[in-house]
Structures are given as structure tokens and as C-alpha cells.
Amino acid sequence: xxxxxxxxxxxxxxxxxxxxxxxxxxxxxxxxxxxxxxxxxxxxxxxxxxxxxxxxxxxxxxxxxxxxxxxxxxxxxxxxxxxxxxxxxxxxxxxxxxxxxxxxxxxxxxxxxxxxxxxxxxxxxxxxxxxxxxxxxxxxxxxxxxxxxxxxxxxxxxxxxxxxxxxxxxxxxxxxxxxxxxxxxxxxxxxxxxxxxxxxxxxxxxxxxxxxxxxxxxxxxxxxxxxxxxxxxxxxxxxxxxxxxxxxxxxxxxxxxxxxxxxxxxxxxxxxxxxxxxxxxxxxxxxxxxxxxxxxxxxxxxxxxxxxxxxxxxxx
Amino acid sequence: xxxxxxxxxxxxxxxxxxxxxxxxxxxxxxxxxxxxxxxxxxxxxxxxxxxxxxxxxxxxxxxxxxxxxxxxxxxxxxxxxxxxxxxxxxxxxxxxxxxxxxxxxxxxxxxxxxxxxxxxxxxxxxxxxxxxxxxxxxxxxxxxxxxxxxxxxxxxxxxxxxxxxxxxxxxxxxxxxxxxxxxxxxxxxxxxxxxxxxxxxxxxxxxxxxxxxxxxxxxxxxxxxxxxxxxxxxxxxxxxxxxxxxxxxxxx
Numbered sequence: 325x326x327x328x329x330x331x332x333x334x335x336x337x338x339x340x341x342x343x344x345x346x347x348x349x350x351x352x353x354x355x356x357x358x359x360x361x362x363x364x365x366x367x368x369x370x371x372x373x374x375x376x377x378x379x380x381x382x383x384x385x386x387x388x389x390x391x392x393x394x395x396x397x398x399x400x401x402x403x404x405x406x407x408x409x410x411x412x413x414x415x416x417x418x419x420x421x422x423x424x425x426x427x428x429x430x431x432x433x434x435x436x437x438x439x440x441x442x443x444x445x446x447x448x449x450x451x452x453x454x455x456x457x458x459x460x461x462x463x464x465x466x467x468x469x470x471x472x473x474x475x476x477x478x479x480x481x482x483x484x485x486x487x488x489x490x491x492x493x494x495x496x497x498x499x500x501x502x503x504x505x506x507x508x509x510x511x512x513x514x515x516x517x518x519x520x521x522x523x524x525x526x527x528x529x530x531x532x533x534x535x536x537x538x539x540x541x542x543x544x545x546x547x548x549x550x551x552x553x554x555x556x557x558x559x560x561x562x563x564x565x566x567x568x569x570x571x572x573x574x575x576x577x578x579x580x581x582x583x584x585x586x587x588x589x590x591x592x593x594x595x596x597x598x599x600x601x602x603x604x605x606x607x608x609x610x611x612x613x614x615x616x617x618x619x620x621x622x623x624x625x626x627x628x629x630x631x632x633x634x635x636x637x638x639x640x
Numbered sequence: 641x642x643x644x645x646x647x648x649x650x651x652x653x654x655x656x657x658x659x660x661x662x663x664x665x666x667x668x669x670x671x672x673x674x675x676x677x678x679x680x681x682x683x684x685x686x687x688x689x690x691x692x693x694x695x696x697x698x699x700x701x702x703x704x705x706x707x708x709x710x711x712x713x714x715x716x717x718x719x720x721x722x723x724x725x726x727x728x729x730x731x732x733x734x735x736x737x738x739x740x741x742x743x744x745x746x747x748x749x750x751x752x753x754x755x756x757x758x759x760x761x762x763x764x765x766x767x768x769x770x771x772x773x774x775x776x777x778x779x780x781x782x783x784x785x786x787x788x789x790x791x792x793x794x795x796x797x798x799x800x801x802x803x804x805x806x807x808x809x810x811x812x813x814x815x816x817x818x819x820x821x822x823x824x825x826x827x828x829x830x831x832x833x834x835x836x837x838x839x840x841x842x843x844x845x846x847x848x849x850x851x852x853x854x855x856x857x858x859x860x861x862x863x864x865x866x867x868x869x870x871x872x873x874x875x876x877x878x879x880x881x882x883x884x885x886x887x888x889x890x891x892x
Binding site: 392395396397456518520521522524525527528531532534535536537538577581582583585586 | 685688689690709710711712713714715718719720721726727728729730731734738739741742745746772792
């Protein structure tokens with residue numbers, strides 16, 4: 325897959341995304357929008373596109389970083405409890421500060437998702453059986469435990485309905501004023517690029533890293549902060565988007581290898597293309613209604629995940 | 641010179657390395673031999689600061705290892721541990737490039753690329769430098785890892801069982817490369833090795849360990865004797881001289 329094709333695909337899909345929706349806005353109208361069209365375009369379509377792109381890029385890169393640091397191809401924010409922990413954090417924020425501001429929610433959710441991810445990494449250290457398929461199962465179980473705790477407290481505090489909004493990723497609620505927090509994750513992409521070599525070296529093991537004079541713990545910590553923060557921001561603004569951080573890096577790894585510095589741009593591009601495609605699909609399949617992104621990505625992503633598992637069996 | 645001063649390391653009650661003192665000559669190949677569990681690999685890990693000693697100290701060119709910055713040490717000493725199981729798909733060239741990390745911190749300069757090219761040429765990996773490691777055979781993979789160590793351009797090179805899982809042809813090839821590293825480039829090579837005939841033929845000095853202690857150390861001629869080896873391994877060996885090289889026959 326050439327990067328050029330990905331870029332062209334991304335541009336085409338982006339334009340499509342801007343002009344698909346219940347209110348018909350045609351590219352031909354571009355210079356003679358009615359007031360209503362202008363408003364929908366700037367208040368809904370553009371924010372939606374931007375948030376899709378940011379979510380796709382950051383979740384895919386997060387997945388790649390996690391797979392390197394955990395040395396397992398099947399670990400991602402979905403299969404390591406990161407997303408579930410972030411959701412738990414949102415719940416706690418809602419309980420503790422009754423009307424939590426977005427910023428308070430973000431901080432609490434970030435602390436929880438970081439703690440959850442650290443805990444998972446600790447469990448990983450303790451687990452003797454390093455079977456590549458066993459580890460993500462542990463992570464999924466871990467995530468489910470946290471998720472049950474979340475449900476329990478949500479039920480007790482009558483917040484179930486509230487929480488379900490964060491269960492299923494959905495871009496249809498994105499409007500101007502409700503997604504800008506995602507911009508915080510853009511600098512994270514640059515930090516990821518600067519640290520790319522360190523993540524890859526850390527992915528070769530602690531001894532390996534120390535031999536090269538790398539501060540292993542620091543690299544791991546920076547990586548986990550990037551992962552936890554970008555996951556939190558996506559969960560908070562869009563909701564859970566499962567398997568994206570798993571599927572995209574694995575596909576890139578097959579054709580581009582695991583040297584993060586080389587693969588980062590492809591991962592970002594493919595992540596954006598993949599999620600944009602899923603979103604457009606969800607919007608046209610039962611038009612004028614919409615299938616939430618969490619569901620489309622979940623179905624397509626888990627299908628690819630199964631394929632990757634089988635493929636791994638074959639050559640591992 | 642590497643100086644090891646009464647280093648001990650224990651896990652629980654078991655002393656894995658027990659009051660070991662040894663000096664390692666510059667520009668030579670020193671082999672660490674001994675039965676399983678003698679503490680050879682642990683000692684190598686302590687010398688290269690991958691493990692810290694409980695007591696005692698290691699000095700490299702007069703500097704204490706545990707007081708030197710890890711980043712500076714990475715330019716002086718390189719260690720390759722056994723069984724390099726990589727789950728990452730990296731090309732040979734990428735792997736070798738990481739050997740330059742202590743110098744480049746990620747940004748490869750022209751000079752770094754020159755070192756990388758040289759290391760790849762040295763290990764005769766030019767044809768396969770763009771291949772992924774998981775496409776290579778065990779011997780080729782081992783060569784790629786050694787190339788990375790060469791690119792690291794350190795004075796001291798420590799290899800933990802570099803011949804593990806290699807056939808004779810590749811083992812000889814690797815040992816010849818190590819010989820050249822010492823003779824042509826003046827590198828100091830420390831290896832943990834199980835096959836005592838490879839140790840006998842290719843090294844300058846031998847350090848024999850047993851139960852965490854040094855049983856014997858000296859030149860090849862001093863160590864490869866029936867008496868010493870009996871003490872180390874607890875089995876009878878006859879030593880034959882073939883082409884001026886001492887060969888141990890231990891098949892009884």
C-alpha cells in the first residue's frame with residue numbers, strides 16, 4: 325500500500341464525509357449555501373470530520389505504542405482496560421462533582437485510564453505465560469471487571485443512562501463546542517514521533533534498552549501517558565471505539581514493519597481512513613438513520629481481529 | 641581493562657555469583673566456561689550493569705560501572721544476551737541502526753550511517769539488509785544482532801552464548817568474526833560459551849566458573865588441562881593436540 329494512495333483516499337473520504345447527511349448539502353452549492361446549510365456545515369459536518377480524523381489518528385498510534393511497550397501484537401486500549409478505566413473515571417467524576425465540567429471529567433478520567441493501564445502492565449509483568457493470544461484475553465477480562473464495577477456504581481447512583489452515552493462511540497452528537505477538547509491530543513502525536521525510536525527500543529526488552537543506554541522506565545511512562553490521555557479524550561468526546569488501535573497497527577506492521585518511526589505516518593493515515601470509512605458506512609446504510617461508529621468499527625474491526633488471530637496462529 | 645572486585649549476587653539464599661574477582665585484558669577474547677548454573681551469565685550481566693551486584697564493584701577503565709551514566713556506558717560496553725526473541729518486525733538495517741542510539745538518540749547522522757554500513761558489511765549482511773528479521777534463519781539473525789553490537793562501536797563487547805542454536809558452520813563463522821574484532825579492531829570480547837573446544841580454539845583467556853566461584857583462570861594452555869577441567873566439570877576428558885590446538889575429547 326503506497327502512502328500516496330492513502331492520502332488520496334483520505335481526501336476523497338473527507339470530502340464525502342462533509343457532504344453526506346440528512347440535510348442535503350452538495351459540493352455544487354459550496355459557494356451559494358443557504359443560511360441553514362452554512363450553519364450545518366460549520367456547526368456539524370466540519371467538527372464531525374475533524375473529530376473523526378483526530379480520533380482515528382490518535383487511537384491507532386496509541387495502539388501501536390501499546391503493542392510495542394507490551395511486546396504483544398494484540399494489546400490495545402480496547403484489550404488492556406484503558407477505555408473501560410477511562411469510562412469508570414468519567415463515572416467517578418459525575419458522582420464526586422455532581423455537575424462536572426468537561427475539564428474535571430477529563431482530568432479524573434485521565435487519571436483512571438492511566439492507573440488502569442499501569443495496572444494492566446503490572447499484571448503483564450506477573451503473568452508467566454506470555455502466549456500472544458492469552459495476554460489480550462487477560463486484558464479483556466480486566467476491562468470487563470472494571471466495566472462491571474462502573475455499571476454497579478452507575479446503577480446505584482442512577483447514572484446508567486448517562487453512562488451508556490460513553491459506551492457506544494457516536495459521532496452524530498459532535499457539534500461545534502463539544503469536541504474541541506480533542507485538539508489537546510494533537511501535540512501528543514508529535515511527542516509520539518519524537519519518542520518513536522525509544523518506544524521501539526523499549527519494545528525489544530528492558531535489557532536491550534539498557535544496553536543502548538535508554539531510560540526504559542521513562543520511555544514506558546511517556547508512552548502510557550500518551551495512550552491514556554488520547555484514549556480518555558476520545559472516550560469523553562466520542563465514546564468507546566473498539567478495536568481501532570488493534571486492527572490498524574497490525575495491518576501497517578504487516579506491510580511496513582514495526583519500526584515506529586517508519587510506520588507512524590502510515591498508521592495515522594490508515595487509522596483516519598479506516599474510521600472515516602466506517603463512519604460514512606454507518607451513515608448511509610440505514611439512511612436517514614445512523615449506525616453509531618462504535619458498532620460499525622466494532623463489527624468490521626472484530627472481524628479483522630479474528631482474521632489476524634488466525635493468521636498469527638499460522639505463522640507463529 | 642575490566643576489573644571485577646569481589647562481586648557477589650544472590651537470589652534468596654542461593655549465591656549465584658560468590659565473591660568473584662577477575663581482571664579482563666584489553667584487546668583479547670576471554671571466554672567464561674563452566675557447568676549450567678555456574679553464574680556465568682549473571683556475571684556478564686553484572687559487568688554490563690544489566691544487573692546490580694549485592695556487594696563488590698566492577699570498574700571499566702577505572703570507572704565504577706554503577707556510578708557511570710547508563711548513556712555513557714552504552715558507548716563503552718555492549719552486551720548481547722542469549723535468546724533474542726523479538727516480537728517486533730524490524731528490518732536488519734533498522735536493527736543495526738538502533739546500535740547507534742547511544743550516539744544519535746534517534747537522529748541518525750551521516751557518520752552514523754557510515755558505521756551502520758560498515759557493520760552490515762562486516763557481518764556480510766548486505767544482501768539481506770532490507771529483509772525482516774523473522775524472515776531470516778537463526779544464524780543470519782544472530783549475525784544481525786552482532787552487527788548491531790558492532791555498530792554500537794564499543795570497546796567492550798559481551799556476548800552471552802552467541803553460538804546457541806547455531807550449526808558448526810555458523811558457529812565457526814561467528815567465532816572468526818569475534819577473532820577479527822579482537823585482532824583487527826582491538827576490541828575486547830567477553831563471551832559465555834558452552835562448547836569448550838570453541839573456547840579452546842578461539843579465545844585468548846579462559847575463566848572457569850563453578851557454583852558461583854572462580855575455579856580457574858588463565859590462558860588457554862593453562863586452563864585446558866585434564867586436571868582443571870575435571871575440577872570444573874567433574875568429568876574425565878582427554879586433551880588431544882591437533883594442529884597445535886587443544887581439543888577436549890569428553891565422550892566416554
